[in-house]
Amino acid sequence: MNDRVGIPRGMFYYDYHILWEDFFNNLGGETILSPRTNKDVLNKGVHACVDEACLPVKVFHGHVDYLKDKVDYIFIPRFISIYRKEYCCPKHLGLPDMVRHSMDGLPQIIDPKVDLKKSNRSLREAIIYTGRYFTKSSRNILRAFDQAQDRFQEHIHAIHHGSIPIHGIDFDTDHPLQILLLGHSYNTYDQYINMGIANKLKAKGVGVITAEMLDTATTRYYASKLSKRMFWTHGQKIIGGAFALMDEEFIDGTVYISSFGCGMDSVLMELIERRAKEYQIPFMILTIDEQTGEAGINTRIEAFLDMLEWRNRDEDNISTYG
Ligand code: SF4
16 A cells, blocks of 8 residues: 555645645655645644644644544645745744644654755755655655656646636636735635635625736746845745736735734735835735634625725725825
8 A cells, every 4th residue: 555645735735735746646655635624624723733823823733633543644844945045934944843742643744844045955855855755766756856846837837827726716807806815825725714705705706816826937026126125935925916916007905814913924914005005005904813703704805895896986096095
């Protein structure tokens, strides 16, 4: 029987799952994904994780809990840096340790260290380290990764060209109103923790666009317009996506989904809100944690969309900021 590798459906899963699944499959492993986040996953995550953690980290623990008795390994990479001179949030860096210290009865955790702040050399080490759980041949490991990488690049390319949806959200310009849905990928695309906000907007006849639908060269170019370099990689994407779509006058409003207590979000939201004021683009923040109720989210979305419609129809696009 093939070794079963569990991939928790949380955190960087939303950015790299195609790459990881293909890599393990190419190595002869069998990948097992945890299900979409649901009430049970959330409750188990909240129970297992420290109170101070943000919601996506708690949810991640719930996904690990689902997998732990079903697999031989659980894949939890330690993301320190994905780009030169940039960093990830400390919670990404410490994720394997948090899980190990919070939960009992875990299988072997595969936790390669991804630290590309100085050079790409550590990526090779991370790939070899991971592949060694399946084969001793470095050549086979690197070949398996290269093949997975090729398919991953094709997948990303197709998203950027609007030919495939990203986590169920497709790029559709046939709507009179376009909303930019912003936030960390694990908040934007986890439909349970954000209460299906993309579908709620679409059901109201609104087009939804996300920063991940824009190519990296574009988001990095716009992020570089900040007076000080943005040193968080997720921040580059979020800021760059917001600035690009505001500057190109593509969107009618922006909704930012933020995790309660997230330090990175508090900086990003402030910078984006200032830019939104400059461009007179309505901006709404939805803060989520395990206590967030759906009724409150629905009311906020309805009020926001009503305001956009009135503004377009009756008020000649006057400022929403006074
Ligand atoms: S960036 Fe914010 S939401 Fe993401 S893991 Fe860190 S604290 Fe949590």
